[in-house]
Amino acid sequence: MSDTILEMTGITKEFPGVKALENVNLKVKPGEIHALIGENGAGKSTLMKVLSGVHPHETYTGDITFENNLCKFKNINESENLGIVIIHQELALIPELTIAENIFLGNERSKNGVINWYETINETRELLEKVGLKLDPQDVIKNIGVGQQQLVEIAKALSKKVKLLILDEPTAALNEEDSENLLKLLEEFRLQGMTSILISHKLKELFRVSDSITVLRDGKTIVTYDLKGNNITENQIIKDMVGRDLSNLFPSREMTVKDNIVFEVKNWSVFHPIDSDRKILHDINIHVKQGEIIGIAGLMGAGRTELAMSIFGKSYGKKISGQLYKDGKEVNFKNVNQAINNGLAYVSEDRKEYGLVLIDSVKQNLTLANLSGISKRGVLDKRKEVSVAESLKTRINIRTPSIEQKAMNLSGGNQQKIVLGKWMFSDPNILILDEPTRGIDVGAKFEIYKLINELVEKGKSIIMISSELPELIGMCDRIYTLNEGRITSNINQADASQESLMTYMTQSRGE
Template identity: 70%
Template sequence: MTETILEMNQITKTFPGVKALDDVNLKVKKGEIHGLIGENGAGKSTLMKVLSGVHPFGTYSGDIVFNGDVCEFKTINQSEALGIVIIHQELALVPELSIAENIFLGNENANKGIVNWSETVTITKELLNKVGLDISPQEKIKNIGVGQQQLVEIAKALSKDVRLLILDEPTAALNEEDSENLLNLLIEFKEQGITSILISHKLKELTKVSDSITILRDGKTIESLSLADNKISEDRIIKGMVGRDLSNLYPERNPEIGDVVFEVKNWSAYHPVTSERKILHNININVRKGEIVGIAGLMGAGRTELAMSIFGKSYGKKISGQAIKEGKEINVNDVSKAIKHGIGYVSENRKEYGLILIDNVKNNITVADLGKVSKNNFLNYNQEINEAESIRKRINIKTPSIFQKALNLSGGNQQKVVLGKWIFTDPEILIFDEPTRGIDVGAKYEIYKIMNDLAENGKSIIMISSELPELLGMCDRIYTLAEGRITGEVDNDENINQETLMKYMTKSGRS
């Protein structure tokens, strides 16, 4: 009989205005990979924060039993001391410190207060090798991408004596190859006797590596399923998550595509810190009225850098080239000018660029265009409430009220608030950078429908995604990017598949 390493019994957790967990039960066997899945707001991250001590004993009801002992974790240090390590969905690294400093922050290799930097760097290199990250331990966090930062978080977890590893959406920021490497790592950890709890919205990942899964819905345990016999289908899991069948992952599109609305010509940019390093090389792309254009590329190809440099030149130095709207060159030298010209940008990093986490939903939605709810420089408070409430209903943000702080929302609902902010500005060109990252399959469908509605109303959309099926399911045309260069442009038809896109994505753009 397999030994149980963890039991969470009748866990209930309440926040102001909402019951996040309602009598939740979870049982995890020693040495297994246990998947935890549910829609946004189902309570997955909250449950793991209860387990790890982020939400301390006394703020919830119910019991945590780890290795047969009832535990009352009041701090995260207490749970880590027993070998429970959590990697949160939101990155928690210090941008100004190096990779090595971040990995050992609070757990330094020191003797009498003196850090052994040689040993620290050596161990860091070994940890980075384990997660497949070929980068200097001395590199600062602020100089590496979101996906690479996620790998640093995993390396940091491995630096501790892990017995139960909790990963909250660990592959959300990773491309397919890096995601595959991470999943293989989890299998290796399993062989080494490490138990893992994997939270993910990517069903293929969960069904591939998990021994069993628990489904949460609306803060309650729906069921636990064994995947050992491979008889549980993705449709079966989806039905448990959303309480209904989803016949199609992508809504039907009936595009009426018009003339070119926006284009960039000969667009180039250099790294903001290493000024001699060219990141973008003579990019030429365009998007038509009512069209959804995809941008595909591996991590480091320059997708986000391109989007941010276009949106008010908020990334890069020595940016050159033309931004052209409806045949006329426009000035996008700062964010306010980009917004004025009808450009919106839904960032891949909502925590840093998309939200004011300590502010409420209402203010986050209206902040990008306060002039829309003002007259003679005076804010019309009632109009602002009505506009924010309309956006909340339109995109189904799960929150008890628009006065709830953004930091109290689930990751997916935070992303919806970012989307709502830009819909509120009524832009003509919308750049969606990983718009469904960290969002469950049901909410993804809602986002896709919103994007389709925007396109059908004549908006022009540029969509960046690491998920090739998503680009193929949503886009009319797709550009591929490699090494900061456009390497392909294809119309999305029956002849285009993931293999075709990958061929272009791995093609060198160098002449």
């Protein structure tokens, strides 16, 4: 038996103006969990798209050897036929179809063009049992949770007789419980002899389940570590990823908090936009001072995003009641434009759906939230647009060959910088940041943290929502905890710990 199931040698891949991969080498042993890690834009996803045939043979140089056979995949079907299956970060399920229909889409159980639904349902039930899902095969995808959808994707991969399972940021959108269940499943697959390649920015997860780690930086292979019996640390991996030491994951900040309250939410209640009898938020009371960063901590479903969107021009919810005060005066934002005009900005947790126009350029996205700032008498000043975009690109270090590059072609970290830059150009007083570092690497996170600190040092105020408790503790002056739509605590940074926050996040009411 060969000591490798997969070997990629000298892989080089270029896009217009960008060399995404340069002479990359990767060896994966059979039956192991092999982690692939690097900063956003390092080339991880591109390498896996080369492997799976998304980028077909002859669009790159180098060799792929799988199970001792030289492979020249022209499309994803050819790689799947050999048992190489990739699950992308953005799930590829069709919300309106059932679990069974999604699992066997394009791989139907049929005879003479007629689908055998009995066989389809039975096989789906067996696959769901393998991934630990107790759901009806005929449940519709849009009615199940994100964690369950991730497991449906894995069940779909198992239906294709997978030998090498590639998972790109599988836990990025999952809560802790769903992440833990998925990692346990990968460990079970390993015991059964399956090989996995795991792409993630969550180092603790990788160290827990991985046998080997390969680090990419700037499209090149830096190092591969065998984790068994070797004392490899997270700090060593971070240094390999970013090319320098990061002695502190959170940049230092001068005390910026003033005494004056600039924004206050009082007795804020919100009902579900469709089920108008279902109350989502119950009498929320929070405030933020000038130059302050406050955090909102809560488990998935606690109402964090609903709170942010309802504040931001009532873009979520029905029967909204309560008061908003800005600089001591009551305000009423009936829509998003009124919120923006009154100095609010909202960075959504879903940058691709709500934060960016992916088919537009970096330049167009950066100036989108403040078109009046690059216009005169309603006419766009294209020179000013270029000047503003170039200035923001430099200021916030967006890594792109040109401001004319489409946003869809940039890494997640650079896309997130564009969203932040867009709102910085609108010059808000209050920024609501919903999961501002989700799915981006430690180096890009540090740069975004520095941008946040720069904003509050200039007198801006930040409301920061995050699922990562160390991030909230490292960045925020105070942290509110939210559970079942109710505020359960208001903790100063000095008194905050992951344990204390989790306690308040899981209890019904504050002390």
